[in-house]
Amino acid sequence: MEESMEEEEVLIYEAMMDDQNHNNWEAAVDGFRQPPPPASSIPVSTCESPGGQLLAVPTVSVDRKGPKEGLPMGPPPPPDANGVIMMLKGCDAAAAVAKAAPAPTPSSTININTSTSKFLMNVITIEDYKSTYWPKLDGAIDQLLTQSPGDYIPISYEQIYSCVYKCVCQQHSEQMYSDLIKKITNHLERVSKELQASPPDLYIERFNIALGQYMGALQSIVPLFIYMNKFYIETKLNRDLKDDLIKLFTEHVAEKHIYSLMPLLLEAQSTPFQVTPSTMANIVKGLYTLRPEWVQMAPTLFSKFIPNILPPAVESELSEYAAQDQKLQRELIQNGFTRGDQSRKRAGDELAYNSSSACASSRGYR
Amino acid sequence: MAAEEVVQIRLEGRCYPVSKKKLLEQSDYFRALYRSGMREARGAEAGGPEVQQLRGLSAPGLRLVLDFIDGGGAREGGLLGAAPGDEDADEAGLLSGLVEAASFLQVTALLRLLLSQVRLGNCLELHRLAQVHGLPDLQEACLHFMGAHFHQVLRQPHFPLLATGDPGLQQRLREARMTGTPVLVALGDFLGGPLAPHPYQGEPPSMLRYDETTERWFPLASNLPPDLVNVRGYGAAVLDNYLFIVGGYRISSQEISAAHSYNPSTNEWLQVASMNQKRSNFKLVAVNSKLYAIGGQAVSNVECYSPEQDSWNFVAPLPNPLAEFSACECKGRIYVIGGYTTRERNMHILQYCPSSDVWMRFETCDVHIRKQQMVSVEETIYIVGGCLHELGSNRRSSQSEDMLTVQSYNVVTRQWLYLKENTSKSGLNLTCALHNDGIYIMSRDVTLSTSLEHRVFLKYNIFSDSWEAFRRFPAFGHNLLVSSLYLPNKAET
Numbered sequence: 109m110e111e112s113m114e115e116e117e118v119l120i121y122e123a124m125m126d127d128q129n130h131n132n133w134e135a136a137v138d139g140f141r142q143p144p145p146p147a148s149s150i151p152v153s154t155c156e157s158p159g160g161q162l163l164a165v166p167t168v169s170v171d172r173k174g175p176k177e178g179l180p181m182g183p184p185p186p187p188d189a190n191g192v193i194m195m196l197k198g199c200d201a202a203a204a205v206a207k208a209a210p211a212p213t214p215s216s217t218i219n220i221n222t223s224t225s226k227f228l229m230n231v232i233t234i235e236d237y238k239s240t241y242w243p244k245l246d247g248a249i250d251q252l253l254t255q256s257p258g259d260y261i262p263i264s265y266e267q268i269y270s271c272v273y274k275c276v277c278q279q280h281s282e283q284m285y286s287d288l289i290k291k292i293t294n295h296l297e298r299v300s301k302e303l304q305a306s307p308p309d310l311y312i313e314r315f316n317i318a319l320g321q322y323m324g325a326l327q328s329i330v331p332l333f334i335y336m337n338k339f340y341i342e343t344k345l346n347r348d349l350k351d352d353l354i355k356l357f358t359e360h361v362a363e364k365h366i367y368s369l370m371p372l373l374l375e376a377q378s379t380p381f382q383v384t385p386s387t388m389a390n391i392v393k394g395l396y397t398l399r400p401e402w403v404q405m406a407p408t409l410f411s412k413f414i415p416n417i418l419p420p421a422v423e424s425e426l427s428e429y430a431a432q433d434q435k436l437q438r439e440l441i442q443n444g445f446t447r448g449d450q451s452r453k454r455a456g457d458e459l460a461y462n463s464s465s466a467c468a469s470s471r472g473y474r
Numbered sequence: 475m476a477a478e479e480v481v482q483i484r485l486e487g488r489c490y491p492v493s494k495k496k497l498l499e500q501s502d503y504f505r506a507l508y509r510s511g512m513r514e515a516r517g518a519e520a521g522g523p524e525v526q527q528l529r530g531l532s533a534p535g536l537r538l539v540l541d542f543i544d545g546g547g548a549r550e551g552g553l554l555g556a557a558p559g560d561e562d563a564d565e566a567g568l569l570s571g572l573v574e575a576a577s578f579l580q581v582t583a584l585l586r587l588l589l590s591q592v593r594l595g596n597c598l599e600l601h602r603l604a605q606v607h608g609l610p611d612l613q614e615a616c617l618h619f620m621g622a623h624f625h626q627v628l629r630q631p632h633f634p635l636l637a638t639g640d641p642g643l644q645q646r647l648r649e650a651r652m653t654g655t656p657v658l659v660a661l662g663d664f665l666g667g668p669l670a671p672h673p674y675q676g677e678p679p680s681m682l683r684y685d686e687t688t689e690r691w692f693p694l695a696s697n698l699p700p701d702l703v704n705v706r707g708y709g710a711a712v713l714d715n716y717l718f719i720v721g722g723y724r725i726s727s728q729e730i731s732a733a734h735s736y737n738p739s740t741n742e743w744l745q746v747a748s749m750n751q752k753r754s755n756f757k758l759v760a761v762n763s764k765l766y767a768i769g770g771q772a773v774s775n776v777e778c779y780s781p782e783q784d785s786w787n788f789v790a791p792l793p794n795p796l797a798e799f800s801a802c803e804c805k806g807r808i809y810v811i812g813g814y815t816t817r818e819r820n821m822h823i824l825q826y827c828p829s830s831d832v833w834m835r836f837e838t839c840d841v842h843i844r845k846q847q848m849v850s851v852e853e854t855i856y857i858v859g860g861c862l863h864e865l866g867s868n869r870r871s872s873q874s875e876d877m878l879t880v881q882s883y884n885v886v887t888r889q890w891l892y893l894k895e896n897t898s899k900s901g902l903n904l905t906c907a908l909h910n911d912g913i914y915i916m917s918r919d920v921t922l923s924t925s926l927e928h929r930v931f932l933k934y935n936i937f938s939d940s941w942e943a944f945r946r947f948p949a950f951g952h953n954l955l956v957s958s959l960y961l962p963n964k965a966e967t
Binding site for chain 1: 502503506507509510511512513514515521526527528529530577578580606607608609610
């Protein structure tokens with residue numbers, strides 16, 4: 109009975125959420141709130157706040173995703189069997205009544221029971237967590253992992269955060285953390301396999317997309333889990349969620365591809381126009397963030413994008429620097445680039461980084 | 475308008491306007507929300523919601539948190555003292571709403587402020603909330619507070635309820651209670667004079683602490699309560715790091731039943747429930763978190779004090795009234811040795827088992843002893859000082875003369891050992907305490923039988939079986955008691 113009512117509420121709620129006409133959105137909410145829910149055979153009247161009952165699941169967004177756009181990677185969302193919803197307040201309030209009922213008098217003693225928060229009134233068993241709470245998070249994470257950076261994110265921050273909050277307060281942090289790590293690991297392993305299957309000419313670009321998409325997803329996933337980060341990962345594990353998640357990409361994607369990627373990058377930098385300078389810059393900077401030691405594999409390449417990683421210039425090598433520069437200039441002339449104005453020498457260097465000049469970029473990648 | 479963007483926060487159909495800037499400054503929730511790029515992060519004009527909907531929080535709690543945020547986090551005085559009157563009932567609810575809203579919205583400054591708001595009335599509830607919301611600092615602050623006010627916390631009306639819900643709570647409180655530095659404390663009617671500690675030569679204190687590194691005595695910033703001054707023959711015992719002084723008689727020879735406890739964590743004396751029986755020259759022993767007042771002048775009954783109830787109850791009495799006996803706890807039982815019954819020497823070792831509430835004769839001794847002091851380490855009882863009399867020996871010579879002896883009795887092997895003697899020191903009217911690796915003893919020299927008493931302060935090291943003498947005796951005085959207590963570490967006070 110409860111289930112069906114919840115479902116109904118959710119459906120209406122989702123519909124409202126989907127409504128892009130925001131002027132009506134508020135009105136719709138109010139309109140929805142005024143009459144008591146039709147299927148309310150449970151004592152909804154016990155909750156002081158009908159508004160508080162609604163807690164839509166993230167699968168809301170998963171549902172919409174299907175028709176909206178093809179997903180570049182990742183599995184299709186699981187059939188939405190139990191991810192429907194759990195609503196909290198309706199049953200919470202009922203439980204509160206049941207809990208408070210046996211207390212004889214409203215003395216300060218029973219306050220301990222009755223003052224228990226509405227949020228945390230219900231005990232979330234591990235089964236509840238597995239059947240209701242995690243699927244909700246799972247759906248949201250799926251969507252965040254697979255959308256493109258900059259896309260509109262239809263997920264409600266408040267709802268997912270509340271879900272994390274409740275799980276943490278009900279001692280499911282350990283399980284939730286392990287589920288999160290497992291989920292993202294699986295996702296990254298799939299990403300890695302897909303990269304492996306890429307043809308060499310698309311490999312660099314695809315790696316760049318995977319890296320950008322993952323880092324973009326972290327921008328949203330990490331804030332959703334800040335409650336768990338602060339009150340479990342930081343305090344109990346002495347780690348940081350963002351670092352952990354970045355490390356997962358290093359271990360499950362970057363490390364597996366670095367040896368095939370690096371030769372391609374080196375080759376690309378000597379071949380103008382093969383990859384866009386921004387892609388090159390992203391990848392190199394990204395790899396450096398993931399593991400600074402990778403600089404050793406191609407110090408010259410990394411030094412184009414990361415300041416101060418090569419040893420400082422020394423006077424004794426000045427003639428060698430000059431020879432290198434002359435060689436570069438000769439090659440440029442051979443390739444059809446004129447020597448140009450001496451005064452633009454510095455400016456050309458700078459241009460290497462903003463990718464607007466083919467001349468500069470060809471030099472920049474050398 | 476543009477300078478101060480206002481966010482409408484909606485809860486249960488009500489809207490609360492808050493400055494967005496302050497919200498971002500104070501609440502990690504909103505900071506993360508606006509960075510997440512999710513639906514609510516957008517402005518209304520960009521397709522985001524017009525209000526920030528919150529659910530499940532308590533409205534009064536949220537209001538307090540938003541007030542705090544609106545005040546820029548600066549707030550003096552009590553957070554919860556705002557509404558006088560209906561304290562208990564609403565405060566607990568308000569507190570839980572406040573902690574939840576502050577935790578949920580991650581208002582770190584407010585959570586930090588809570589650390590200074592721990593009180594006797596809210597410590598248990600705050601501790602529980604800190605556990606629920608995973609706030610280790612607040613949990614630590616509550617534990618520290620509750621450790622410092624341990625017996626008062628045990629007496630809170632809802633403590634039993636919480637203790638059943640959290641079986642480890644009492645143990646954690648006990649651990650929090652037993653922190654600090656073990657320090658020797660001496661009380662008594664100290665006289666001023668040339669040997670008194672320097673700053674108190676004019677006005678002698680009644681409580682001193684011993685600094686082991688400088689080997690000097692310093693006054694404690696607390697004195698005996700006035701009604702304890704000039705009380706003799708009291709019972710003293712340390713229970714849960716409270717020093718209890720119970721019963722005794724006044725110089726006017728009136729016996730009393732009053733009981734006081736000194737709490738080193740707060741440096742305060744508190745009067746607790748009086749015994750049912752006035753008694754003096756009895757023994758007070760702490761066993762299994764309870765105190766036992768055993769016998770007294772012509773008294774055989776025994777009373778038990780439980781700090782949870784703050785009350786005394788009679789338990790099984792001694793088989794006979796005893797005088798000049800001693801008692802101590804050992805392995806969870808009480809052992810009574812020596813002294814006289816109304817008719818004869820007491821040659822029995824009596825054992826009391828608190829769980830079965832039964833006294834039994836444990837063993838019969840060959841040597842009679844009286845007026846000794848007793849302490850125990852694991853299964854060994856140390857018998858310090860007293861008058862020995864070997865039965866059957868007709869010489870009452872040097873053996874029975876006043877000297878300081880240390881003997882041990884093992885309650886498992888039932889073996890007596892005569893450990894050490896010091897013929898120049900008195901074994902009568904001494905006070906001693908187990909502290910660190912030895913038994914610290916305050917007594918006097920017996921060599922000079924003049925009126926000028928020569929006080930001595932020495933230690934029997936139980937590991938090396940040797941004497942160590944200290945130069946400085948606290949002060950001349952009467953009615954001395956030495957005791958070992960955990961005093962708060964300096965940094966904490």
